[in-house]
Amino acid sequence: IHVTVTPIALSANAKKQITVPKVEAKLDSLIPAPQSMKPQAGYFNLDTAITFQAHSSYAQSALVWLADELSQITQHPIKKSTQGNVCFVTTQSLPQDAYKLEIQPNQILLEASSSSGFMYAAVSLLQLISTQIDHDSQQLACVLIQDKPRFDHRGMMLDCARHFHS
Numbered sequence: 001i002h003v004t005v006t007p008i009a010l011s012a013n014a015k016k017q018i019t020v021p022k023v024e025a026k027l028d029s030l031i032p033a034p035q036s037m038k039p040q041a042g043y044f045n046l047d048t049a050i051t052f053q054a055h056s057s058y059a060q061s062a063l064v065w066l067a068d069e070l071s072q073i074t075q076h077p078i079k080k081s082t083q084g085n086v087c088f089v090t091t092q093s094l095p096q097d098a099y100k101l102e103i104q105p106n107q108i109l110l111e112a113s114s115s116s117g118f119m120y121a122a123v124s125l126l127q128l129i130s131t132q133i134d135h136d137s138q139q140l141a142c143v144l145i146q147d148k149p150r151f152d153h154r155g156m157m158l159d160c161a162r163h164f165h166s
Contacts, residue, residue, distance in 0.1 A: 029127070029131055030124055030127050030128070030145075031127070034124065034145045034146065034147035035146060035147050035148065036144075036145065036146040036147070037143060037144075037145050038143065038144045038145075039141060039142070039143050040102075040103070040104070040141075040142035040143055040144055041142060042104070042105040042142040043105060043139040043140060043141055043142060044103050044104065044105060044106075044107075044108060044139070044140040044142060045138060045139065045140075046074070046129065046132060046133070046137075046138045046139065046140055047076075047138040048076075048085070049076045049077065049079065050070060050074070050076060050078050050079070050085065050086055051078075051079045051080070051081045051083070051084035051085055051086065052066075052067060052078065052079070052080045052081070052084050052086050052087075052088070053080070053081060053082060053083060053084030053085075053086065053087045053088070054080070054087075054088040055087070055088060055089050055090060056088055056089065056090035056118075058090060058112065058113075058114055058115040058117075058118055059088035059090070059110070059112070059115070059118045060115075061115055061118075061119065062088065062110075062115065062118035062119045062121070062122040063080070063088055063118075063122075065119070065122060066122040066125065066126060067080070069126050070126070070129065073129070073130060073133055074129075074133070084107075085106065085107045085108065086107070086108045086110070087107060087108070087109050087110065088110050088112075088118060089109060089110070089111045090111070090112070090113060091111040091112065091113055092113050093113070094111065094112055094113040094117060094148075095113070095148050096113065096114050096116070096117070097114060097116045097117050097120065097148060097149050098112065098113070098117055098146075098147065098148030098149075099111060099112040099117040099118065099120050099121035099124075099145075099146075099147055099148075100112070100121070100144075100145070100146050101121045101124055101125060101143075101144075101145040101146075101147075102143075102144050102145075103125075103128070103140055103141070103142045103143050103144075104142055105142060108125065110122065110125065120147065124145060124147070128140060128143075
């Protein structure tokens, strides 16, 4: 994305423009940051058609959600087949809510033992793909990501200044 910044101060010269250089997309931009992220050699080409392959009923909701999201940001139709390049695989050895995401030159593997683990893996993959597409890149760097929640429970903050109790 090419950005041109024009000063708007009244005393500034309106013809002077500053061009902001293009910044390369980075792998460490995932939110929340995963526990382990190891870059691998090679790139997965996002210019090829994406075909989903699911080996688990746990993956269905994440697969449908990810396919819907990707169809909005890519030009290629998203398909589902028994032989795909984006594979959802159940790995019972992974803890609840944990996932493993491995991007290889020819395929992407999402491994989890629960539907929430597959959803977290799908969200991480979408963030990586969206970042590359936003930077006009069709190359997704190969990486091995492993993540799990630090705690067994999820917290919520209720701001008592804005939520009155009587």
